[in-house]
Amino acid sequence: MSGGTILGLRVDNLTLTQAVEFLLAHCRGESQELLQVVTLNPEMVVRAQRDEKLAAVINSAGLVVPDGIGVVWGLGQLGTPVLERVPGVELVERILAQGAETLGRALRVFLLGAAPAVVPEAAQAVREKFSGVEVVGFHHGYFTPAEEKKIVQVISAQAPDLLLVGLGSPYQELWIDYHRNELKAKVGIGVGGTLDVLAGRVSRAPLGWRKLGLEWLYRLLQNPSRLSRMLALPRFVLMVMAEKYRKQR
Numbered sequence: 001m002s003g004g005t006i007l008g009l010r011v012d013n014l015t016l017t018q019a020v021e022f023l024l025a026h027c028r029g030e031s032q033e034l035l036q037v038v039t040l041n042p043e044m045v046v047r048a049q050r051d052e053k054l055a056a057v058i059n060s061a062g063l064v065v066p067d068g069i070g071v072v073w074g075l076g077q078l079g080t081p082v083l084e085r086v087p088g089v090e091l092v093e094r095i096l097a098q099g100a101e102t103l104g105r106a107l108r109v110f111l112l113g114a115a116p117a118v119v120p121e122a123a124q125a126v127r128e129k130f131s132g133v134e135v136v137g138f139h140h141g142y143f144t145p146a147e148e149k150k151i152v153q154v155i156s157a158q159a160p161d162l163l164l165v166g167l168g169s170p171y172q173e174l175w176i177d178y179h180r181n182e183l184k185a186k187v188g189i190g191v192g193g194t195l196d197v198l199a200g201r202v203s204r205a206p207l208g209w210r211k212l213g214l215e216w217l218y219r220l221l222q223n224p225s226r227l228s229r230m231l232a233l234p235r236f237v238l239m240v241m242a243e244k245y246r247k248q249r
């Protein structure tokens with residue numbers, strides 16, 4: 001798969017449609033290996049510069065998509081432009097919508113993450129909205145380390161096609177990687193706040209904002225406590241510009 005590199009991290013160059021096809025082909029295939037999907041945003045890129053483990057997990061994932069507009073911009077600056085932005089929430093919605101048709105049977109999905117009151121709502125909303133999906137189980141994301149083993153067993157007993165892990169980054173990426181050998185699931189995606197969106201607790205930015213690349217600003221206005229996280233953005237821009245300068249010399 002062709003792709004780009006941003007500050008030492010690999011990003012695959014697929015359109016949203018191609019990414020959906022790639023993941024559903026894996027669900028249909030024989031491989032029992034869990035394919036990990038990382039939806040990369042600038043905050044993760046900045047963190048991975050000082051977190052070797054996170055960088056290694058990203059670089060060994062089965063698919064890395066440019067979730068944030070900043071990542072798309074950075075890849076362009078560094079001479080490896082990608083076809084388009086692939087937002088995690090859209091990737092998930094498209095797989096849920098198309099899965100049954102591609103597989104010729106229901107797409108089996110497990111939801112892990114979000115608050116205890118939210119994840120049942122997300123499961124219910126998925127059942128109502130996507131007739132081809134069977135939600136085979138769900139669990140909230142506020143568990144203790146002692147509960148982890150049991151949760152992995154519950155997921156594996158269902159052997160879902162798709163495991164959506166919304167624990168926040170980088171925890172969700174590290175969690176999938178850590179359990180990858182025991183987890184029986186075809187595809188595992190770190191989805192951040194997507195379960196909150198599916199549950200209708202958080203709304204996505206209107207299309208006009210998204211087209212202008214301002215989804216991050218909309219989310220910040222909805223939830224000002226994200227401001228401290230946003231401070232990674234100027235650092236990200238500086239890091240990309242420094243790397244571009246280094247490459248040009």
Ligand code: UDP
Pocket residue numbers: 113114115140141142166167168169191192193194195196
């Ligand atoms: N979350 C969780 N367990 C935790 C911490 C966070 O399940 O220990 C959930 C949280 O409820 C939310 C998601 O992880 O649903 C993180 O959402 P956020 O908006 O931070 O992620 P983003 O989409 O920005 O990556």
